[in-house]
Amino acid sequence: MNGLVGINKVVVIGLGMTGLSVVNHLVRLPQLLDIKVIDTRDNPPGQEQLPTGVDLCAGQWNLQWLLDADLIVVSPGIALATPELLLAAQSGIELIGDIELFARAVNKPVVAITGSNGKSTVTSLVGEMAKEAGIDVGVGGNIGFAALDMLGQDHDLYVLELSSFQLETTSSLVLEAAVYLNLSEDHMDRYPGGLADYSNAKMRIFDHAKLAVYNRDDLATKPDFNGNMTSFGFDNTDYGLVMVDGAEWLAIAGEPLMAVSEIALVGRHNVANCLAALALADAVGIDRIAACQTMRRYTGLAHRCQLAVNRHGVKWVNDSKATNLASTVAALTGLQLAGKLHLLMGGDGKGADFSELKPVLADLNVQLYCFGRDGHLFSELVENAINVDTMSEAMDRAAVTVKAGDMVLLSPACASWDQFANFMARGDAFVEQALRLQDSVSGKM
Template identity: 75%
Template structure:
């Protein structure tokens, strides 16, 4: 484990899983460090796991600690524009995040993924491809395991999901490949400079990347400079799509790899995610056959366009994570079915205007099942809409009329708290009932 040159006093801002991983990493270093933790919450999570010798200040900023530090390691949830951090920066104190600490310690290949949407799916997919190829891989960062905790496990490859918040405090991360998947408005409260400032943070992923991968269909993701460029998109270039034998295929430089219809993930956006994952896998030395095998079996993260049943030609897809309009629109974008879509929507709409969803549904062969507290607000979006009380009622109604080629999709565009503890509980209830209904329906028509 490498030392931190010239550092003796470190202040960690923010506890929780990330803060604890930072403290534990610092304590493993060969040098003796004075470590203190500040968390503005009165009772921060992880407080009971903090070593007794590490001082903790809760519920307020400890300005004296900050200005006396040689190094500040800040949680990604705390903006650098926060007055206390800005004062420390003005005093010449270096401020980094846990990913920068990881960058200074890692000695194995790393793949990095950022973007407004799809980060978790691509990160998990590349991790699964590596496992399929027999590689000891650590998958984490903005999802799953804290990056610094994974170092202790001694993996041969690391795959990191990286948020714009994490990238703001990262300057030396060596990556064998990095991808910027797409750009859309998010976290605008954090970026007064708007979309341009938000994108600048994400572009930092390419700073020390051997290969920079961008989206040809979203050129805002293309870096101005890079050691080596690659791209993915829905045309026939690079990692793209070609037509062969009457089917659409995933391809590399025009050479067909596998039919798009064999991808287990659901939705057109996941075709793009699959192309990005293939490119990253190639750059990381993951056997391409293993990557394609993974695409055929990997059904995705729980509650994100996750196929939970597929029997008698009817697909049952859990997208309970779609708790707002934009997520549901993304799930529907480019969706191609041989039959009809049975779309389950509703819950707590959080005051949203759902009218834009009507435009998306208009050209589709869809039956809309509206449930929950705000289900009545969604009914006017389609002439083929039915209003019920619960998601379970909606599923039972759909089961009565599905035919081979149809899809039953839970993509609610609403929060779940009116009827469920959280979106996970809603998704689990959908999956459980889908497993009961799927063997019984579709084949009888």
């Protein structure tokens, strides 16, 4: 089943990984289709990989192709409000995305994750839980593999990260469970109706879900839903937390499952991410022992609150992907340490106002190290901040004073362009130096 009965002419808008996955999927179908691609870039990525017989219009729109089409498949980066696409829609031509094609073809269970923050972590975590349980799982969508590319591998379970852009063009995706993690402003240039329009796009994830999972601590994620619902949050309801002998435990319906202190991921927001992942894992029958084993070992995606080194009682954590204020606030909020936080901040601040960090830092036992072009903007937020030129210098200074129970956290709240090619290069440099420095604190335990 592919849901393309009566379709002959298909136009794919946008190349790259998603567009190529669409073309390759259409070519694999048993029915013969007339496939054309439009990409307004002069040299679109992936053009050399197009199959023989697929025509490409590059550098401009081709209105005739659009208006002659039976179906238009739009890549998520292209707004449906684009005039050419509006004209096609007004002419009665159906516009869908790659996830809708996936929905019409998939014949195995699917769970999906959306939200403003944490999508990739929860998606990867559920995938790792499934692997630990011995399930052949495909993990992709807005992360890693394009959803359509995974269909040819015939997995037994699919775990998809879905953006609001992908959900805009998806209407028939049946999910065993769907979670909406949280809501904050993002992509407002795409949504003229503001936060409400953005959230409504994300709410589409629940349209055909058998189980809806929302965040009790962010009720903007709760759908108007007639089916089965559950939630996650920091009280003792559904997927939540309880106290056992003075320590916090993950719990399900008030029953303790695993101590929060055993979670390998760093940060309070990742406790919430673990609870959300558990809800999805339960929905598709992933063994809870396997789920707990995964949470004890899974240290996260590279550069996102990633535990790089944990030795001599000191944790070195790479959060280089925190290139803006909101990401760093998420990493710091609710952070609990036995010792001191050695926080590395700075880089290219992109003109941001960082004053919101002051009350967050005030609640922490923190030594702040400020580096890079705009490092001076952070030194005003706390007393006794240490100002250096580079991240490397900051790490050297921290290594001299850290003790067992401390954490060295790179969460810069800035872009990396003043000193690094990108946030990945910055994170890699942090991890490499942390590995070299780890033995320098061995005598301080």
